[in-house]
Amino acid sequence: MLEISGLRKRFAGGPGAPEGKQALDGIGFTVRPGEMFGFVGANGAGKSTTMRIVMGVLKADAGTVSWRGEPMTHADRQRFGYMPEERGLYQKMRAGEQIEYFGRLHGMSQANAKKATEDLLERLSLTDRRNSSVESLSLGNQQRVQLAVALVHDPELLILDEPFSGLDPIAVDALATVLQERCRGGVPVIFSSHQLELVERLCDSVGIVSAGRMVASGTVDELRAAEGGMLRVVVRDPAPGWADGLPGQVDVQGNRHVLVTEDGDDQDILRRAIKAGHVEHFGVEQPTLTEIFKEAVA
Numbered sequence: 001m002l003e004i005s006g007l008r009k010r011f012a013g014g015p016g017a018p019e020g021k022q023a024l025d026g027i028g029f030t031v032r033p034g035e036m037f038g039f040v041g042a043n044g045a046g047k048s049t050t051m052r053i054v055m056g057v058l059k060a061d062a063g064t065v066s067w068r069g070e071p072m073t074h075a076d077r078q079r080f081g082y083m084p085e086e087r088g089l090y091q092k093m094r095a096g097e098q099i100e101y102f103g104r105l106h107g108m109s110q111a112n113a114k115k116a117t118e119d120l121l122e123r124l125s126l127t128d129r130r131n132s133s134v135e136s137l138s139l140g141n142q143q144r145v146q147l148a149v150a151l152v153h154d155p156e157l158l159i160l161d162e163p164f165s166g167l168d169p170i171a172v173d174a175l176a177t178v179l180q181e182r183c184r185g186g187v188p189v190i191f192s193s194h195q196l197e198l199v200e201r202l203c204d205s206v207g208i209v210s211a212g213r214m215v216a217s218g219t220v221d222e223l224r225a226a227e228g229g230m231l232r233v234v235v236r237d238p239a240p241g242w243a244d245g246l247p248g249q250v251d252v253q254g255n256r257h258v259l260v261t262e263d264g265d266d267q268d269i270l271r272r273a274i275k276a277g278h279v280e281h282f283g284v285e286q287p288t289l290t291e292i293f294k295e296a297v298a
């Protein structure tokens with residue numbers, strides 16, 4: 001289990017921003033074995049800084065990072081898979097060689113590194129690019145190689161900074177399947193993303209970070225329950241002013257009026273709607289992760 005608690009990080013000021021920046025302000029969360037954790041937040045919220053601290057690229061001013069109940073060590077990190085925001089590949093090296101090379105760097109035997117490389121090339125549809133230099137690949141294919149490099153040594157923990165950005169829908173599915181398999185094998189997976197539908201679809205739990213703090217976390221269902229549903233009523237050809245005095249907002253779409261509200265007596269609203277016109281829809285709708293996110297960071 002990965003446990004992050006009370007992380008704080010301030011970047012010193014420079015000529016452009018003399019006052020400096022409090023990037024992390026006490027962020028904390030836990031990711032359990034076999035859990036896929038979606039790390040979301042606005043630009044500059046502190047996701048990459050948190051991941052860099054976990055991976056030892058940056059040092060925190062305060063707070064703790066522990067792995068399996070003990071303070072995380074350099075040796076632990078060697079067994080993790082990390083995809084940094086600043087992608088780091090050898091541009092002149094061939095894709096296949098590169099993946100194998102990183103496997104060897106993590107202590108794999110040549111045979112195992114070769115086998116794992118072949119498997120990943122196939123899974124990420126890179127087999128026919130095996131002998132291409134990284135610099136000659138499209139950005140999406142470079143991204144796939146970067147992912148293969150993070151996955152090749154069968155890591156105990158995966159930390160991926162926006163792994164899905166720039167991938168086409170087929171590659172998104174291929175990567176999602178690989179990550180789900182690793183997760184099912186007990187590996188905790190953390191990835192950051194601005195693609196909230198994807199996070200909603202894939203993740204067991206989600207953490208929403210804002211200004212260096214965790215402002216909401218839990219399973220998507222827990223976040224939905226905390227947010228509460230919205231009543232949505234669609235009335236065709238209603239009498240004018242039918243919704244006067246009712247809570248919520250009415251959106252007029254041609255001859256349909258759509259009332260959305262989280263307050264009020266639903267039965268009273270239903271009676272009013274039936275009296276006013278033809279009720280086409282009446283129901284409570286759960287918020288999407290995008291709506292929960294906007295509310296949490298507002």
Ligand SMILES: Nc1ncnc2c1ncn2[C@@H]1O[C@H](COP(=O)(O)OP(=O)(O)OP(=O)(O)O)[C@@H](O)[C@H]1O
Binds near residue numbers: 011021023041043048
């Ligand atoms: N090396 C640095 N020096 C100074 N400020 C930094 C540095 N790295 C990050 N910051 C600042 O810290 C804050 C958090 O940045 P971070 O990259 O962690 O955000 P993020 O959530 O990953 O954003 P994004 O979604 O845009 O990638 C931002 O205000 C950023 O400008």
